[in-house]
Amino acid sequence: MKVIQVQTSGPLYGSVTVQGSKNSSQALLAAACLADATVTLEGIPGSNDVRIIRQIGLDIGLTIERTPMGDMLIDPRFIHSATIDPGKSSAYRSSYYFVGALLAKFGKVTIGFPGGDDFVSRPIDQHIKGLRALGAEFTFHSDHYVVEAKELRGADVYFDTITMGATINVILAAARAKGRTRLSNAATDPEVVDTANFLNQLGAKIVGAGTDQIRIEGVPYLGGGRYAVIPDRLIAGSFLMAAGINGGSVTVANVIPEHMGSCLAQLREIGLEIETGDQSVTAHSDGRLRATRVRTGMYPAFATDLQQPLTALLTRAPGKSIVTERVFVKRFNHIHQLKRLGADVWVRKESAYIKGGVPLVGNWVHATDVRAGTCLILAGLAAEGTTRITGVEHIERGYEDAVGSFRSLGARIESTEWTAGNAEAGFVGM
Numbered sequence: 001m002k003v004i005q006v007q008t009s010g011p012l013y014g015s016v017t018v019q020g021s022k023n024s025s026q027a028l029l030a031a032a033c034l035a036d037a038t039v040t041l042e043g044i045p046g047s048n049d050v051r052i053i054r055q056i057g058l059d060i061g062l063t064i065e066r067t068p069m070g071d072m073l074i075d076p077r078f079i080h081s082a083t084i085d086p087g088k089s090s091a092y093r094s095s096y097y098f099v100g101a102l103l104a105k106f107g108k109v110t111i112g113f114p115g116g117d118d119f120v121s122r123p124i125d126q127h128i129k130g131l132r133a134l135g136a137e138f139t140f141h142s143d144h145y146v147v148e149a150k151e152l153r154g155a156d157v158y159f160d161t162i163t164m165g166a167t168i169n170v171i172l173a174a175a176r177a178k179g180r181t182r183l184s185n186a187a188t189d190p191e192v193v194d195t196a197n198f199l200n201q202l203g204a205k206i207v208g209a210g211t212d213q214i215r216i217e218g219v220p221y222l223g224g225g226r227y228a229v230i231p232d233r234l235i236a237g238s239f240l241m242a243a244g245i246n247g248g249s250v251t252v253a254n255v256i257p258e259h260m261g262s263c264l265a266q267l268r269e270i271g272l273e274i275e276t277g278d279q280s281v282t283a284h285s286d287g288r289l290r291a292t293r294v295r296t297g298m299y300p301a302f303a304t305d306l307q308q309p310l311t312a313l314l315t316r317a318p319g320k321s322i323v324t325e326r327v328f329v330k331r332f333n334h335i336h337q338l339k340r341l342g343a344d345v346w347v348r349k350e351s352a353y354i355k356g357g358v359p360l361v362g363n364w365v366h367a368t369d370v371r372a373g374t375c376l377i378l379a380g381l382a383a384e385g386t387t388r389i390t391g392v393e394h395i396e397r398g399y400e401d402a403v404g405s406f407r408s409l410g411a412r413i414e415s416t417e418w419t420a421g422n423a424e425a426g427f428v429g430m
């Protein structure tokens with residue numbers, strides 16, 4: 001069993017080059033299926049989710065190869081199947097993008113239900129609603145579903161709630177549908193804009209991405225091209241938060257500061273000093289933090305994926321903080337694990353109440369999902385003694401090299417293989 005071991009660390013100093021966005025990469029890799037020529041994507045991270053997408057690609061005839069320069073060369077010309085193995089599709093969340101991306105070409109997609117971070121129920125009713133409006137029919141089975149459309153036709157879609165996944169999925173389907181699609185109440189996330197920019201570069205006609213009204217004029221053909229995925233604003237945010245845990249100064253390079261507005265505002269409120277450059281952000285902290293109240297929301301509000309590392313940071317801020325989760329209201333699995341380190345945190349309804357400044361003590365903890373993992377790494381840096389984190393595969397879904405990056409900043413962290421022998425000697429069941 002892989003375990004990440006974190007020791008009490010001092011202030012962190014240094015610079016980390018931020019990987020390409022996990023969430024955008026998943027959309028772009030699927031979107032490449034819409035092309036009729038080869039595509040090169042720069043900056044796709046080497047995370048577990050990307051490895052699964054490559055395996056799905058192999059199964060259906062979509063070649064995804066890493067070049068010696070680190071780019072992804074994708075050849076969608078020989079896709080021969082739109083039947084996706086349920087096990088693989090359920091091994092990560094956004095496998096549903098293959099529905100939007102393959103439906104126009106194949107007329108029928110068979111796929112497993114979405115997996116990924118299973119922290120709360122995550123409905124896909126808005127994906128279904130949007131794709132149905134374009135003419136798709138859904139049939140549900142025990143471990144997979146089938147989506148069929150003789151012909152996809154543009155339509156007006158008004159989303160009942162703001163969802164990034166459904167916005168992207170319907171854009172994918174509409175890009176090669178017949179006629180015009182208009183999306184209202186669309187998500188405005190940078191990852192939506194990134195997907196639209198990529199498709200437009202291949203010849204799609206999408207306008208309005210980044211606003212809540214998006215128009216897509218379907219085209220019969222998409223060419224190839226080269227495109228660079230946006231940097232991961234969520235991973236960048238968590239490294240900046242790390243500067244506040246024991247003090248220090250951390251620079252995240254290769255970021256788009258404009259994507260991080262609500263995060264940077266929140267960190268300033270807590271007492272970090274933030275400096276932005278063209279493509280970098282630096283957080284300085286003398287370790288003195290202020291308690292705060294924060295609510296998550298859809299972009300441009302404070303991201304739900306930054307809620308967990310922020311909660312770890314707020315355990316270091318003397319006083320009472322309140323973190324309210326508005327996107328996935330029960331996304332608090334990490335709180336139970338923080339308590340195992342001695343944090344004084346409790347959850348009522350959709351809020352976590354944190355009494356900050358209480359000393360943390362190392363223990364065995366489990367990362368239930370990727371951001372819970374980041375939260376526990378940050379908490380482990382402050383905890384007395386050793387914190388051992390299991391569930392490393394969740395962390396590896398999103399990070400190319402979390403351990404290496406934190407080590408480069410001076411964190412005392414390592415990845416170890418926990419064997420039956422040492423487990424008997426020291427493992428405390430969870």
Ligand SMILES: CC(=O)N[C@H]1[C@@H](OP(=O)(O)OP(=O)(O)OC[C@H]2O[C@@H](n3ccc(=O)[nH]c3=O)[C@H](O)[C@@H]2O)O[C@H](CO)[C@@H](O)[C@@H]1O
Nearest residue numbers: 023093094123124125126127162163164165166305327328
């Ligand atoms: C792979 C990926 O990109 N994952 C991100 C994506 O997930 P994902 O795309 O799954 O999240 P959504 O933006 O769709 O979810 C936003 C809200 O809409 C609701 N909803 C969503 C779809 C739907 O059909 N019906 C519905 O009610 C969800 O329950 C949630 O309350 O955005 C989330 C919110 O920023 C992030 O936490 C995830 O990291």
Ligand SMILES: C=C(OP(=O)(O)O)C(=O)O
Nearest residue numbers: 093094116117305370371
């Ligand atoms: C929720 C997340 O991922 P996914 O949607 O891939 O499960 C996340 O990245 O925090």
